[in-house]
Amino acid sequence: METKYNPKEVEEKIYKIWEESGYFYVKTNDMKEKYVIVIPPPNITGFLHMGHALNNTIQDILIRWKRMSNFSALWVPGTDHAGIATQNVVEKELLKKGITRKQIGREKFIEEVWKWKEKYGSRIIYQLKKLGASCDWTRIRFTMDQTLSNAVKECFIRLYKKGLIYKGKKIINWCPRCETALSDEEVEYMDEQSQLFYIKYPLLKGGYIEVATTRPETMLGDTAVAVNPEDKRYKNLIGEKVKLPFVERIIPIIADQKVDIEFGTGAVKITPSHDPNDFEIAQKHNLEFVLIMNEDGTMNENAGKFSKLDRFECRKLIVEELKKLGLLSKIEPYINRVGHCYRCDTIIEPYLSTQWFVKMKPLAEPAIKVAEQGKLKFYPERWKKVYLYWLYNVKDWCISRQIWWGHRIPVWYCKNNCPPIVEKEDIKKCPNCGSEELKRDEDVLDTWFSSWLWPFSVFGWPEKTKDLEIFYPTDTLVTAQEILFFWVARMVMAGLEFMGEIPFENVYIHGTVRDSTGKKMSKSLGNVIDPVEIIDKYGADSLRFSLISLTAFGQDVFLPPDFYIKGRNFTNKIWNSARYILKRCEELNLKNISFLKNREDIEFPEKWILIKLDEIVEKTNKSLEKFYFNEGLNNLYSFYWHDFCDWYIEISKVYKDVDYIKNIVIPVLCEVLIVSLKLLHPFIPFITEQIWQNFRKYVNLESESITISKWPQSTNYYDQETLNKFERIKDIIITIRDVKTRFKIPIEQNVECFFSDELNQLEKDIIKKLAGVKEIKKFYIEKDIFVRHLVWGGLGISFSGIIDISKEKEKRLKEIEKLKKILLNIENRLKNEEFIKKAPCEVIEKEKKKIVELEEKIKNLQKDIEFIERRSE
RNA sequence: GGGCGGUUAGCUCAGUGGUUAGAGCACUACCCUUACAAGGUAGGGGCCGCAGGUUCAAAUCCUGCACCGCCUACCA
Known part of the structure; x- marks a missing residue:
């Protein structure tokens, strides 16, 4: 064994052995109690980042712990097709060759995406393996697999037949760059410094009414001006008409309770096709709907002379022209929240459009109940409130996307205006009139419309497979706070709707990984610490150890750039302590070492370390049960380094009696080492496996791999007298060392x-050796x-x-x-x-x-x- | 606007009412003592954000305030 631990040599080799030996594979014909986790499927476009590293390390800890604790522990891996993100990536690739997706057409483009997926789609899977993730790779799934696509169709049809899916014309979030609708969850709002424009609208009868807006270009689509009925300033204007500048439309002044008297001028322009509130008001008052933009964010023919201009160009021009006309009374600086596309950051346009929606209220009700009743548990519990708040106020979910990559909506329209045909299999004829002139809906479904089925679609639903029967519901979901609504809440709804049971019992929500100043890590900020780089340099164990050790229960973690040092140093310490023990076994030519059966006739240092070992077994179990990973790991660290290495191993060097060394000291050293390795294995799997392998020559180990060894149980081994005795020796040694240091007497100077x-001979020997x-x-x-x-x-x-x-x-x-x-x-x-x-x-x-x-x-x-x-x- | 989290050593963080508040890194001094210098030994370093309150007892519970961060909301 080398004096320095070299993870690079070890990790790749070991992972290969694990995989080939099938340790992660769960056989359904030989079931023990099950413990199941489904992975939050990373995007096929993704690279492993610190968030993934934390998320998957936690899952791996749980799975390895349960696997060793005699469970049939299944961790189902997979990837997500990530509609918009993947389409964007492939589009960019094609654009490098000067090709646009519209040039090659839908079919050809999708072929290109599949090609890309085959080439790069498992990059992140490879990285998860580097991290040490013990997933059952035989069960890997992709959200566009045949069976999962089938699940999506089944789900769509069932909800449609139940009346929970409908097509409707509403204001949705539109990304003019991706040219698709987005759900409310896919919009990220940011406070931005903008301007509030005060515009005079000429009254037909003469004079003006002044409105305030942040988006003056939308005035081209105004179909009313609204005031509060209580507002004394405007009472006499209600029912009057305004002549809209530029488009010259005559629009009414209406009264509505929703108008805030305090804000701006108290009069608000109503643009029903470009604002969700205005849309509602317009419906109530039967106003006209005028759409003034194209799907790419340019103005359309309704914008008159401004048509074809980009929306922001148009804004500038309108402001200029208003000034010229003397209709702009003032501009105030104003901070408001502007929505951005979560995939491409483009400013979202609220846009009137016909889309498919899921009616959420009926689905939310049972999902609310299970949380309120405590069947669904959150760790930390505070997330329950957040989850419930979202569900109490849930709005219908816009699920159609105007992109090509994804699950195409299984709906056909007949030329003869028959009702839409919703079918699982592709159809040729209209079942209503027999016409063969059918057109399939062009849109695909939101990616999350497949992800929300994940906990059962991975097992083959709607087929009644054995896996589905055995493994659903799963046990624990490990995820980050960011996708609580996107994914977690929706999975609960889908699980209850289609399976009649919650998809998992525990939801463990870990914190977000940030840089040391508290910012989210992002490529554009340049503050990213790349986990793959750290794995390559210092090993996955160093990364896993440091990350877990630093991450308190449910707390965000701020990573300093050198955070990996704690893990690197610790793995090296373990390595060298094992090396020492191995050397002693070798020197004495010991084979088939067994742990002590009888702990009666042993000296107090052996008793002491075995008591401490028992204590750490219990502590570790308690920490893992409450998901307090950092507490568990830091206790192990302190036990291994300070109790075992600093004290016991040093004391083990004192003994001279070869028989006692052979029969007692070495077995104790081996037992403490091996049990510690087991306890540490879920956290740092590679080094613990490597050492396990190194010791198989000398120690009777129960299994060929630590991965499938038995999790330690505490034996309630305890003796206060031993603890006191040990404390006394420790105290004496520390005092002598202290005095020596104080008087600058070198430790080695006896x-x-x-x-x-009174001191017995052993005590004297220990003091002599350890204190000089x-x-x-x-x-x-x-x-x-x-x-x-x-x-x-x-x-x-x-x-x-x-x-x-x-x-x-x-x-x-x-x-x-x-x-x-x-x-x-x-x-x-x-x-x-x-x-x-x-x-x-x-x-x-x-x-x-x-x-x-x-x-x-x-x-x-x-x-x-x-x-x-x-x-x- | 509402909600949640944070504020503890120079830095990153533990501390789930009960000793004299801890860890890692950094720092100081001495040591390459054949497991380990990615190490050993000893040490320095804290009005636990501020102000009140509850309690026999508060870093820990409550209230208010300040600052930082996050999430949410239809004030255009």
């Missing part, structure tokens, strides 16, 4: 020590001995030439002062009747004990001072 209490002591003698006071008084007794250290003894006195005086303060506090607490009355007994007992301890400590310090004073006389 000194003489004197101790008043030549000999330990019975305590007595002599001139050139430096004395420290411990709770356990007087400790003297022989030395020549103390450098500054007055500093020692000062230090003790300071310490006494501090302790006296604490002592006074506790004494007052104990004098307090309320405290005695109300505090639990054990707390009071604890406080009393503390007093004794503090008094003892103070006494010892005073003895030290007396000694120092006597010496310096």
Whole structure:
């Protein structure tokens, strides 16, 4: 074994073995209790980023833990076809060759997308494997697979027949660059510095009414001006007519409660085809609908002389012309929220359009119930409120997209105006009139319309497959807050609607990974830390360890650029400690080492580390059960490094009795190592597997791979006396080291020590080795001995030439002062009747004990001072 | 506007009412002691954002405030 751990050599090789051995494959004919996670399918266009790394590490921890705990643990992987994103990527590729999608046509374009998918679509899968994800790759799914497409069609048809899917003309979010409708969730709002324009609209009877708007170009589509019926300023104008500048349309002034008297001028222009509120008002008042834009964001013929202009060019021009006409009374700076396309960042246009919608209220009701009743659990729980709030206010879901890549809507229209035909199989004839002149709906479905079926479509729904029967519902969903509405809420609705059961019981929502200043990591900000780069340089284990160790339960994590160091150092520590133990096995030529069956006849250091080991098993289980991954991992870190390496392994070097070493020390070292490896394996799978393999030559290990080994159980091994004994030795050693450091005596320079209490030979040997002591003698006071008084007794250290003894006195005086303060506090607490009355007994007992301890400590310090004073006389 | 989260060591963060508030990194001193310098030993460093309150007891619970971040909403 090398002195430095080299993850690069190890990880790739090990992953291959895991995959080939089929450890991640779950057989349905040999089922134990199941534990199922379906992956949040990454986009085929995606690259692994820190968010993925965190998300998938957490899933892997859960799955590996459950797999070792004797569950049939299934993690279903897959990818998402990501309609708009993928279409954009492929379009850009084609454009490099000077080809547009419209030139080659729909069929050819889709072929191109499939080609692209075959080439690059599994990039992210490859990266997940690098991370160590133990998915069952035999069950990998893609949202455009035949079976999943079938599920989408089935879902569409069922909802359509139930009247939950309808086609309607409404204001939707339109992306003029992607030239498609978007759902409300796909729009990202950003506060932007814009302007509020105050425009005078000429009244037919003479004079003006002034309106305020942020989008003056939409005035070309105005069909009314609205005021609040209570507004005294405008009461007499209600029913009057306005002559709209430029288009010269005569439009009415109407009254509506919704108009805010306080805002702007109190009069609002109504553009029913380009604003959701105006749309509603227009419906109520039977106003005209005038669409003034083309799908690409240019003005259409209704815009008169402004037609063909881009919408923002048009805005500029309109403002100029209004100025010329003297109709622009003022411009105020104004901050408002502007919607952007979440795929291409283009400013969204609210746009009147005919689209397909899902009626959400009936689907939301059961999804609300399961959360309210606590059947669906959120970790951290606060997300339940967010989830419910969204569902209480849910609006209909616009599911049609005017793009080519995706699931095409299974609807045909007959030339003879028959009702739309909704069918799973492609049809040739109208079932109504027999006409063969049918036209299929051009649109495809929102990508999330396939994702919301994911927890059962991956198992073959609507076919009644064995997988579906066994694995649905799944157990835990691990995801980020960003897609709570997009995906989680909708999956719950779909699960309840189509399967009659929630798709998962636990929703664990982890934080967002940000840079060290709190910003989201994004390519455009240039603040991205690339996980793949870190895996290549320092190993997946380093990345996983550092990420999990830093990420508190449900909290966002701010990553400093050197965050991987903790994991890198720790894996190296594990590596070297294992190397040491292995070397000792080798030297003694030991084979088939078994763990101790009998823990009676062993010395206290062995007992101590085994007690500590038992304790860490229990702690780890508790942390994992509550999804407190960082707590679990940091406890393991501290146990392994500080208890095991710093203390026990060092003590293991003390023993000279070869039989005891062979029969007791080595088996204990091996047991602690192996059990620790198991506990660490879900977090850092590669290095733990590699060491497991290295030890198979020497230790009787239950399985050929740690991946399929048995998860440790605590045995309630405990003994207070051993713990006390160990603490005493620790205290003595630390004190000697401290004194030596203080007096600049090198650790390796052996000194003489004197101790008043009894010490057995083993204890003496341990102290000698770990504190650098030549000999330990019975305590007595002599001139050139430096004395420290411990709770356990007087400790003297022989030395020549103390450098500054007055500093020692000062230090003790300071310490006494501090302790006296604490002592006074506790004494007052104990004098307090309320405290005695109300505090639990054990707390009071604890406080009393503390007093004794503090008094003892103070006494010892005073003895030290007396000694120092006597010496310096 | 509403909601949620955060504010603890120089930095990134733990701390789920009960000792004298912790970790990693960074820092200081001494050590290449044959598992490990990606290491060892010892150490320095905190009005726990501010102001009140509840409690025998508050970093922890409550209220208000300040600042940072996020999510949401039809003030055009």
